[in-house]
Amino acid sequence: MIRAALALVLFSSGPGLACGLGGRALAPAESDAPQAYVRFETIPLAQPFALEVEVCGGRDVDDLRVDAIMPAHQHGMNYVPRVTATGHDVFKVEGMLFHMPGLWQLQVDVQLQERVVHYTYPIELR
């Protein structure tokens, strides 16, 4: 109970709102970018999977694009994931597929009214 309450405080982005609960923080390219989180379960190798992205701060997100690359291999995914808004600034991303084991870099571009903010998140797949 105490842990749940603590999590609520940690991820709260506004009065009475918990943003990014249970998610992993995406690393923004700019320091003044709103916080964003990604949620996913165990990722299967070479099989499709889905994830969820949430952008905090109560800013309206006009568009959100997700991709991933393997920096060491100099290639990305062989599929274009499908992004669907499922709530206010919460997006479901389907059709992700990591076809090789190793280090992948998740890339998220968030289109806010005035700019595009770029985020990354490292995922090691065994």
Place this chain on the structure above:
Amino acid sequence: MRHWAVLVAMVVQVSAVHGEVLLSEAEISQTLSFGPWPPSLETDPSNRVSGDSRAIALGGALFRDPILSVDGAFSCASCHLPENAFTIPQARALGRAMLDRNSPSLRNLAGLRWYGWGGKSDNLWAASLHPILDELEMANTAENWKDVLQGGLYSRGYEALFGPLAAQPPEQVLVNTGKLLAAYQETLVTAPTAFDAFRDALERGDLVAAASYPETAQQGLQLFLGEGNCVFCHSGPRFSNNEFHDAGVPYFLSETEVDPGRFAGLQTLLSSPYTLNGIWSDDSQKGGAWAVQSVRQSHADFGTFRTPSLRGVAETMPYMHDGSLKDLNAVIRHYNEIDLDRMHADGEAVLSPLELSERQIASLVAFLKTLSEIRE
């Protein structure tokens, strides 16, 4: 974690009386990902006769019968010999001319995401149509095939499954024939091998049984998982990620012709009516159609080919998309001395010469042979 700690502690005791399990905890975990084998068979929802015993029998008969060829010259079995692991021992098959690629083995095909070296089909029944229509192979047409089928030996069996032939357009008859052939091919599954006995013993913590797997093969498996980088592409129970890669094999067919591989495969796929997203799929949910809907086209697809499964690999020589490597030893030596100048400029930066020793090459070959039923 505690489970593995117990396993590792047991290794010392096992090695005193038998061979030894050489794998680390991480390697054991990776090894478990190659099974269990065989996978549970599920019927293909895009094929209404998948798993139907009558369709399997009829598909098997058609597979072996040259009646599918416009002039009775070839059957499916002409280039996919049942007694030769459903491939041929030659580098490339001779159709009405020498074909461009090695005949892939037809075993373990159920449920793949892509079919063929270039992945021009996303389902097995569509993949079965290409050789029937290809001018260099069976050179048939839907119209001619319907005429032949209508008055022949197989019409009763066909109609029992699909209804009256006369009422069906030729294209429907053709697609249904592909579905019969697919129903048969889905049953071609390789049996568990010495590797699977090893993997299953590790899973149940029976290190005494696991230790009977030859040490040379274990050393080869360690190379497969580590220094050899094989597992980058050859992953999962089929030992294939079923995606497309440039393996450094030349894609020139002649001085003036190239094999575009996946690049051309995608062109064919995306213009085909016979995909899981098309009207000929029997699956109203369009399961699996996400792949053709969202597959990405790229210049880097040029000269890439589908990762072949390594199940039964010792029985399917020669190797690579053009059949240019005569045996497993040659394949390992190819990766050992790979010519990076042949690689795609914007291709993957994963391959580099392995520089394995002769002993390591022998170990890797020994491991690969345990993926087949062939015993030394």
